[in-house]
Amino acid sequence: MDQNLKWETTTESDIAVEFSTIHGKLTGDIEGYTKIVKDALINVLIPSTLGSYNPSGSGGYVLTNAASIQNKGVEVSLNWHDQINSHLSYFVGANITFNQNTVVGLNGGQPYIDGPIGADQPDVTRTDNGHPIGSFYVQKVVGVFQSQADIDNYKDKNGNILEPGTEPGDFKYQYDANGHLDSVFAGSYQPKEYFGVNMGMNYKNFDLSIVLIGSLGGKIYNGKKAFRQSLLDNVESSTADNYWTNSNHSNSEPRANGGDLPASTYFVESGNYVRINNVNIGYTIPAAAIEKTKVISSLRIYISAQNPLTLKAYSGFTPEIQSSSPTSAGIELNAYPSVKTYSIGVNVGF
Amino acid sequence: MNKKIIYGSILMATLLSVACQKNFLNVQTTTPTPSNDPTVAMDLVSGVYSSLIYVDPGGGWNYDTHGISFVAATDIMSDDADKGSYLADQPGVLDLDNFTETAGNSFVAALWNGYYVGIGRVNNALAALAVAKLDTATANRLIAEVRFIRGYYYFNLVRFFGGVPIVITVPNGPKAANSNASYVTRASVTEVYNNVIIPDMQFAMNELPPKAGTSTGRINRGIAEGMLAKVYLYLQNWQMAFSLTQDIINSGQYSLVPDYSTIWRQAGDNNAESIFEIETGGFGGTDAGIPLYSEFQGPRNAGGGWNNPTFPDATGDLGWGFCTPSTSLISAYDSGDLREAASIIFVNPSFAAPTGDTLWDGFVIPKRSSVQALYYNYKAYHSEKLETFYGNRDRKEKNIHLFRFAEVLLINAEAANELGQASTATTDLNQVRTRAGLPNTTAVSQSDIRTAIWNERRVELALEHDRFFDLVRTGRAAQAMTAAGKNFAAGKNELLPIPSVQIALSGGKLTQNPGY
Numbered sequence: 001m002d003q004n005l006k007w008e009t010t011t012e013s014d015i016a017v018e019f020s021t022i023h024g025k026l027t028g029d030i031e032g033y034t035k036i037v038k039d040a041l042i043n044v045l046i047p048s049t050l051g052s053y054n055p056s057g058s059g060g061y062v063l064t065n066a067a068s069i070q071n072k073g074v075e076v077s078l079n080w081h082d083q084i085n086s087h088l089s090y091f092v093g094a095n096i097t098f099n100q101n102t103v104v105g106l107n108g109g110q111p112y113i114d115g116p117i118g119a120d121q122p123d124v125t126r127t128d129n130g131h132p133i134g135s136f137y138v139q140k141v142v143g144v145f146q147s148q149a150d151i152d153n154y155k156d157k158n159g160n161i162l163e164p165g166t167e168p169g170d171f172k173y174q175y176d177a178n179g180h181l182d183s184v185f186a187g188s189y190q191p192k193e194y195f196g197v198n199m200g201m202n203y204k205n206f207d208l209s210i211v212l213i214g215s216l217g218g219k220i221y222n223g224k225k226a227f228r229q230s231l232l233d234n235v236e237s238s239t240a241d242n243y244w245t246n247s248n249h250s251n252s253e254p255r256a257n258g259g260d261l262p263a264s265t266y267f268v269e270s271g272n273y274v275r276i277n278n279v280n281i282g283y284t285i286p287a288a289a290i291e292k293t294k295v296i297s298s299l300r301i302y303i304s305a306q307n308p309l310t311l312k313a314y315s316g317f318t319p320e321i322q323s324s325s326p327t328s329a330g331i332e333l334n335a336y337p338s339v340k341t342y343s344i345g346v347n348v349g350f
Numbered sequence: 351m352n353k354k355i356i357y358g359s360i361l362m363a364t365l366l367s368v369a370c371q372k373n374f375l376n377v378q379t380t381t382p383t384p385s386n387d388p389t390v391a392m393d394l395v396s397g398v399y400s401s402l403i404y405v406d407p408g409g410g411w412n413y414d415t416h417g418i419s420f421v422a423a424t425d426i427m428s429d430d431a432d433k434g435s436y437l438a439d440q441p442g443v444l445d446l447d448n449f450t451e452t453a454g455n456s457f458v459a460a461l462w463n464g465y466y467v468g469i470g471r472v473n474n475a476l477a478a479l480a481v482a483k484l485d486t487a488t489a490n491r492l493i494a495e496v497r498f499i500r501g502y503y504y505f506n507l508v509r510f511f512g513g514v515p516i517v518i519t520v521p522n523g524p525k526a527a528n529s530n531a532s533y534v535t536r537a538s539v540t541e542v543y544n545n546v547i548i549p550d551m552q553f554a555m556n557e558l559p560p561k562a563g564t565s566t567g568r569i570n571r572g573i574a575e576g577m578l579a580k581v582y583l584y585l586q587n588w589q590m591a592f593s594l595t596q597d598i599i600n601s602g603q604y605s606l607v608p609d610y611s612t613i614w615r616q617a618g619d620n621n622a623e624s625i626f627e628i629e630t631g632g633f634g635g636t637d638a639g640i641p642l643y644s645e646f647q648g649p650r651n652a653g654g655g656w657n658n659p660t661f662p663d664a665t666g667d668l669g670w671g672f673c674t675p676s677t678s679l680i681s682a683y684d685s686g687d688l689r690e691a692a693s694i695i696f697v698n699p700s701f702a703a704p705t706g707d708t709l710w711d712g713f714v715i716p717k718r719s720s721v722q723a724l725y726y727n728y729k730a731y732h733s734e735k736l737e738t739f740y741g742n743r744d745r746k747e748k749n750i751h752l753f754r755f756a757e758v759l760l761i762n763a764e765a766a767n768e769l770g771q772a773s774t775a776t777t778d779l780n781q782v783r784t785r786a787g788l789p790n791t792t793a794v795s796q797s798d799i800r801t802a803i804w805n806e807r808r809v810e811l812a813l814e815h816d817r818f819f820d821l822v823r824t825g826r827a828a829q830a831m832t833a834a835g836k837n838f839a840a841g842k843n844e845l846l847p848i849p850s851v852q853i854a855l856s857g858g859k860l861t862q863n864p865g866y
Contacts, residue, residue, distance in 0.1 A: 046524045047533065050526060116851075122454050260445065
């Protein structure tokens with residue numbers, strides 16, 4: 001443990017405008033914010049030459065005041081409601097946040113490395129100045145070698161073949177000018193925009209409400225795919241159907257392999273999604289119809305759906321990934337699909 | 351209600367003030383520190399010993415000194431054994447077997463982590479011993495014991511990785527590498543030998559009592575002297591290798607046991623031939639062996655037939671079937687060599703035979719169709735019936751025999767031969783051959799004797815984690831690996847890659863080995 005641990009400190013500055021116009025039908029606020037967490041407490045991996053080992057964890061992690069992280073952005077929210085006539089009213093509200101997460105200081109002076117997956121990808125993420133926390137830092141796939149000639153022609157500036165041991169169907173990775181494998185920052189789980197919409201209407205005795213949420217700009221690392229260690233492990237049907245063969249010259253899927261691929265952009269997928277979080281339709285029995293019971297004062301019947309539809313770019317079950325540490329966020333290893341719930345109900349008032 | 355609270359508060363305040371006057375809340379607690387309690391230092395020494403048989407508390411294989419990563423990077427990587435199991439099982443180990451491993455290989459990382467965490471334990475123990483109130487003799491003995499282990503770990507590191515960072519002090523906190531680059535900068539191979547390995551082993555040799563005066567399992571003079579002789583063999587300092595081994599021979603503390611095959615049974619643990627052995631055993635009614643060492647290499651099921659009448663309690667096969675002896679090793683034994691059947695479990699190759707072979711304890715290997723491979727490592731076999739066993743196959747009690755008197759004779763022979771003393775060399779060599787049931791060597795010329803000793807080392811020390819290092823030491827690795835059909839790149843595969851994570855953590859100060 002770090003003997004000099006201290007509390008992290010947060011400084012936040014906001015500027016906001018709230019307004020209400022068109023006879024109060026349109027309300028809204030716009031807020032700009034900057035929040036800096038200084039000396040954030042993070043479990044960081046340190047060189048094992050220091051003799052480190054955290055007996056409760058799975059590596060040489062030390063909890064320390066590791067970094068300062070800035071969240072900067074603009075939040076806009078607009079709400080509209082209107083009563084058309086005595087039977088019909090409706091409302092629409094939307095909010096969107098444009099957020100930029102950036103590491104603005106590393107107390108150790110060096111980037112933090114995290115995100116170990118399986119036997120061959122020990123360091124998928126990097127937390128470095130100027131990038132979002134836990135960014136994926138991986139080799140860049142530029143294509144798939146289609147032929148031996150392709151491999152032989154992929155050379156550095158001195159004419160040396162860059163990937164001599166490979167075969168057609170293997171990935172072609174990006175190299176720098178000196179012929180070294182190039183790793184690139186390939187985004188992070190932190191979304192750049194997230195938004196919510198809620199809307200509803202009342203018509204006579206019917207009511208309807210819908211809530212939508214979503215986020216854009218985040219990335220997900222398909223750790224399930226990356227973790228595969230053996231030829232006997234299950235693969236997604238898209239991998240099984242599309243892998244490179246002599247007759248199927250894919251430029252994005254490699255040939256069938258034993259799973260021990262290095263970390264690369266191949267495993268980085270878009271985290272964009274929109275989800276209908278909730279739909280609720282109800283009908284309130286007219287008061288006159290139930291008045292004579294003298295027991296019940298109100299009665300509403302409704303149908304609701306929780307999470308009925310998710311539109312997502314990610315190929316796994318769900319774009320919402322739990323993670324134990326922000327420095328390894330968005331690596332999907334075993335996420336369950338999100339549950340859809342449909343219900344029919346009655347609200348009774350006495 | 352309010353009154354009760356007021357009265358209560360007065361009562362509490364009175365109690366507190368009374369208590370404070372009596373210093374009730376200020377009891378002096380004594381946290382044990384190395385300087386006020388010598389058991390702290392002694393416990394840290396025990397921690398160093400336990401690093402020889404690491405158990406990853408996270409349940410993974412993240413650090414290793416003598417477990418499966420060690421087996422993979424010594425025997426499986428050599429031409430003595432193949433990966434074993436089914437093809438797709440543990441591709442990271444297959445990569446080591448085929449020399450296609452990358453710097454991200456988790457087994458390689460486990461070795462780096464394991465040895466450096468062990469070295470960290472030594473450094474912490476030494477810091478505590480420096481201030482512990484122990485009598486000088488005890489303190490010096492403990493210092494010598496842990497320094498030997500540090501020297502041994504560096505000897506393994508330098509053979510696996512080449513020059514490595516020299517860490518012989520306790521780093522000052524987790525950011526120490528930022529202020530002191532030597533923690534993450536590689537020293538040269540020569541520096542590692544001259545500044546750590548030799549001084550540590552020499553100190554241990556000077557300070558420690560011989561085997562006869564040491565309780566079993568503790569590092570003694572013979573261990574330090576023998577391992578130092580091996581270090582000088584690697585440095586081709588023939589004179590030192592010769593005189594140290596001669597001193598061990600003359601000490602009368604060691605001899606070859608008559609029956610080679612008994613060495614790897616519990617009955618053979620710490621026998622007259624044993625020099626450096628990693629101790630395992632039952633501990634508090636549970637098994638306390640090196641995690642998976644025996645199970646990893648145990649014969650593996652290929653479908654039914656493992657219900658053994660002589661072992662009603664044993665169910666299923668014996669392990670995962672890794673590290674299967676190679677045909678290259680088998681062909682290295684001369685006919686009549688007693689060591690062949692003692693080192694290798696031969697599965698009856700006939701599919702018609704009703705059962706396979708019977709092991710020394712009566713365990714019957716089932717018929718061919720029930721076993722995955724034809725050959726398994728007998729030296730890793732543990733008898734569940736006749737040896738200590740409490741039921742945890744993951745941690746079977748299997749001592750590792752890291753250094754035996756037979757190797758002292760072979761080092762003595764090799765050094766003597768290089769020094770021009772052919773008759774001493776052949777006398778040593780013939781002692782080893784006689785025990786193996788073989789006639790004396792026919793080699794006469796210096797070069798033939800050298801080859802004969804190298805060949806003898808292979809069969810005498812088969813599957814004892816020496817072969818790969820020995821091939822590299824003698825410059826034969828590329829030729830031997832090519833002969834065994836392996837994809838070995840000379841100038842690259844003599845060393846393992848430095849783990850990529852460690853290079854990244856060093857901010858690039860740690861440099862990669864050539865070719866990776």
